[in-house]
Amino acid sequence: MTTIENLTPSRRAFLGLMAAGAASGFATRPAKAAKIQTKARIVIIGAGAAGTSLVNRLVTRLEGADITILDPSAQHLYQPGLSLVAAGLKPASYTQSQTVDWLPEDITFIPAGAAAVDPEAKSVATTEGQTIPYDFLVVAPGLVLDHDAIEGFSLDLVGSGGIGALYAGPQYAAKTWQAASKFTEDGGVGIFTRPATEMKCAGAPLKHTFLIEDIATRTAGAGKHEMHYASNNASLFGVPIVSEKVRMLFEDRGITPQYSHVLTAVDPVRQLATFATPDGETEMEYDYLHVIPPQRAPDFVRQSGLSWADKWTDQGWVEVDMQTLRHRRYPEVFALGDVAGVPKGKTAASVKWQVPVVEDHLIAAIEGQEGTAVYDGYTSCPLITRVGRAMLIEFDYHNNLTPSFPGVIAPLEELWISWLMKEVALKATYNAMLRGKA
Amino acid sequence: MEQLTFETMVAVFEEIFGRMLFWGMVAVAVVITVAYFYVLIRDRTMSMRKFLLAQLSMPFGAVAAVIFVMAMTHSDLRDMGGAVDVIVLLGIAAMGAVGAAILVYTAQSLFRGVQEP
Numbered sequence A: 001m002t003t004i005e006n007l008t009p010s011r012r013a014f015l016g017l018m019a020a021g022a023a024s025g026f027a028t029r030p031a032k033a034a035k036i037q038t039k040a041r042i043v044i045i046g047a048g049a050a051g052t053s054l055v056n057r058l059v060t061r062l063e064g065a066d067i068t069i070l071d072p073s074a075q076h077l078y079q080p081g082l083s084l085v086a087a088g089l090k091p092a093s094y095t096q097s098q099t100v101d102w103l104p105e106d107i108t109f110i111p112a113g114a115a116a117v118d119p120e121a122k123s124v125a126t127t128e129g130q131t132i133p134y135d136f137l138v139v140a141p142g143l144v145l146d147h148d149a150i151e152g153f154s155l156d157l158v159g160s161g162g163i164g165a166l167y168a169g170p171q172y173a174a175k176t177w178q179a180a181s182k183f184t185e186d187g188g189v190g191i192f193t194r195p196a197t198e199m200k201c202a203g204a205p206l207k208h209t210f211l212i213e214d215i216a217t218r219t220a221g222a223g224k225h226e227m228h229y230a231s232n233n234a235s236l237f238g239v240p241i242v243s244e245k246v247r248m249l250f251e252d253r254g255i256t257p258q259y260s261h262v263l264t265a266v267d268p269v270r271q272l273a274t275f276a277t278p279d280g281e282t283e284m285e286y287d288y289l290h291v292i293p294p295q296r297a298p299d300f301v302r303q304s305g306l307s308w309a310d311k312w313t314d315q316g317w318v319e320v321d322m323q324t325l326r327h328r329r330y331p332e333v334f335a336l337g338d339v340a341g342v343p344k345g346k347t348a349a350s351v352k353w354q355v356p357v358v359e360d361h362l363i364a365a366i367e368g369q370e371g372t373a374v375y376d377g378y379t380s381c382p383l384i385t386r387v388g389r390a391m392l393i394e395f396d397y398h399n400n401l402t403p404s405f406p407g408v409i410a411p412l413e414e415l416w417i418s419w420l421m422k423e424v425a426l427k428a429t430y431n432a433m434l435r436g437k438a
Numbered sequence B: 001m002e003q004l005t006f007e008t009m010v011a012v013f014e015e016i017f018g019r020m021l022f023w024g025m026v027a028v029a030v031v032i033t034v035a036y037f038y039v040l041i042r043d044r045t046m047s048m049r050k051f052l053l054a055q056l057s058m059p060f061g062a063v064a065a066v067i068f069v070m071a072m073t074h075s076d077l078r079d080m081g082g083a084v085d086v087i088v089l090l091g092i093a094a095m096g097a098v099g100a101a102i103l104v105y106t107a108q109s110l111f112r113g114v115q116e117p
Helices: A011-027 A049-061 A079-085 A170-186 A204-219 A240-253 A299-303 A348-366 A416-434 B006-017 B019-043 B048-072 B083-112
Strands: A041-045 A066-070 A075-077 A096-098 A108-110 A114-118 A123-126 A131-133 A136-139 A188-193 A225-230 A255-258 A262-267 A272-277 A280-285 A288-290 A333-335 A379-386 A389-395
Touching: A041 A049, A049 A066, A049 A136, A049 A348, A049 A416, A079 A170, A079 A204, A079 A416, A114 A299, A136 A348, A170 A188, A170 A204, A170 A288, A188 A204, A188 A280, A204 A225, A204 A240, A204 A255, A204 A288, A204 A379, A240 A255, A240 A379, A240 A389, A333 A348, A348 A379, A348 A416, A379 A416, A389 A416, A416 B006, A416 B083, B006 B019, B019 B083, B048 B083
Parallel strands: A041 A066, A041 A136, A066 A108, A136 A333, A188 A225, A188 A288, A225 A255
Antiparallel strands: A075 A096, A114 A123, A123 A131, A262 A272, A272 A280, A379 A389
């Protein structure tokens, strides 16, 4: 019998190898910078993706700061997961966790919303009647889904009668799948809409369309479904090169684009959807209708005079500098996430890149200096095109593609690895971001 | 993605398999690896007979690893969309193959002992 006599590792070599492995694990941890001493009062409105991520970063940078974070919701939502819930790929619980579980100690958490901001007197009034003075304010309450703007629609309708609305939250995303799965089995006409306002993740309406088409074709077979995508303007996505790619994919998959069709009313009894188009109103029958309502800043933002006066006047996003996210009239106020009045960027990926910029300018301001970090509109959208495939699309303010892995993960190719990123890696990265570690 | 740290990688794998299953698998992998080194050091020799059987198990390990990952990620072989996907797939298969070989070799050494030459 042949043996390899040379291959006889000693116990000492073995232990040495283990020790080296352990040492390399510790060696990669970065050294901690000295904390900045301050008595600054910082108020953060909203403990969503942006507020939570920022507060976790601030506590590692500041010593003695008086940080207060407000949020009326006991539940934290992992919103990028809602698309997966609405396609039956994950349970509703996949997107849910407790708000307080993500927050650091040594800060004040107030379980209430903001009712008003007085940017002149520098104070925030809560919905519970408290008034909190601030030296610096970060406005990150998210946005409001204006379901009432669609005539005849109410959230009670979601899940039956062929109506879905995945943006409304985990339970509604799960109900959306009830309606959508029935449609995939029975066949018929499916209409997928998006609002004419700025919106959270403009890729999500496309993902839902692609996923339901894919599942429908696999479930009932080809030819039993007629799919329409109602776009709010003459394109399918804000970035022209991506819009063109989506147009080609739609053609390939038999999904008909209905350009400049904005949903205005639903008749759930007759299963009829009404759209505003450049040529007037038009009605379409549906067996499945996915509703995404217009989206706006919370009322207190507009009422407190923080919004743009000449842009998005019907939506009220906070008037901030595009690069620094600092309020253009009140330099001690910043906005983050969905509520920020910048083009694009209502995604968790945007938040991930916005938070370090606000952190930089906020800390510089505490030190009496000017920050240097710049946000160039980076956002990313793992645009799912099938169960098992996605395009990892990343872009900036200038509609340029900004791939993280050029030459390896092509942005406009439908890849399995991009799907893996969305389905498995994204939530882990998101959670790391919440803890201020990514 | 801005940075890919060890911590993020662990979090990603916890997410893929669930915390219990992932750490369970890590524990099993560590036990098998330690046992493998143990038998190598104990025997102070590598048996080619055992290694032959271990090699024969490799294709099964490769296929099992691919099937496992596909099942855990709602994927299918038809989802391979480009070169990078095939590379990832081959990587998974290679890890499954090596894992199976180590497992089979170690199991033989532990349970059948040194019955050479």
